[in-house]
């Protein structure tokens with residue numbers, strides 16, 4: 001079994017560690033976190049070091065692959081971190097075994113998909129996307145890099161979601177919609193029109209608030 005390290009020992013990192021271990025896909029060997037002391041035990045998993053230490057631990061074969069457990073409030077940081085490591089450290093792709101992902105889909109590196117998600121035909125999920133529990137992504141849609149889907153997001157067919165977007169819990173995006181980069185969607189939002197500029201959108205139908 002491959003050995004996995006997780007960057008971020010906070011809530012999201014801990015949830016990833018739980019699902020990965022419970023699903024028996026990787027052996028989780030430790031966290032890297034700039035805000036937790038080296039050697040601290042978090043949910044029975046050791047903090048191996050800071051982010052600057054990732055390369056050394058990989059060189060010493062402590063882990064085989066890494067995944068990022070940094071949440072939706074820090075997507076630009078996530079992108080920088082991913083780009084700084086991607087040429088030297090292998091990123092894991094974790095798809096919980098309870099998900100249905102059609103064989104025609106393309107799933108990038110560093111992608112993490114929590115239990116119960118359904119992804120239909122010809123969907124593209126680019127690198128470092130995080131998808132929380134029970135999302136539905138219908139056919140021919142694309143989720144671009146470093147985007148975060150909260151629980152139970154529903155995305156219809158032929159939808160394109162940009163980079164570094166955060167889609168709130170239980171939101172809906174109807175078919176043939178394009179959402180720009182750096183868009184944040186509040187919980188329960190219903191998107192029925194194109195979103196062409198970055199910012200925060202809420203409500204049914206969605207409206208720009210800032």
Ligand SMILES: CC(=O)SCCNC(=O)CCNC(=O)[C@H](O)C(C)(C)COP(=O)(O)OP(=O)(O)OC[C@H]1O[C@@H](n2cnc3c(N)ncnc32)[C@H](O)[C@@H]1OP(=O)(O)O
Pocket residue numbers: 132150151167168169185186187188189200201202203204209
């Ligand atoms: C496993 C997990 O937990 S993953 C994380 C899941 N979490 C989420 O999905 C959270 C999504 N976050 C939200 O929905 C938040 O309300 C945000 C980010 C949209 C806005 O938060 P804030 O910046 O604090 O905005 P604030 O609460 O001041 O609201 C601004 C206005 O938008 C409205 N508003 C805020 N959120 C929503 C919403 N989800 N739907 C409709 N209206 C909303 C407010 O009523 C307010 O309207 P008003 O100016 O007419 O009074």
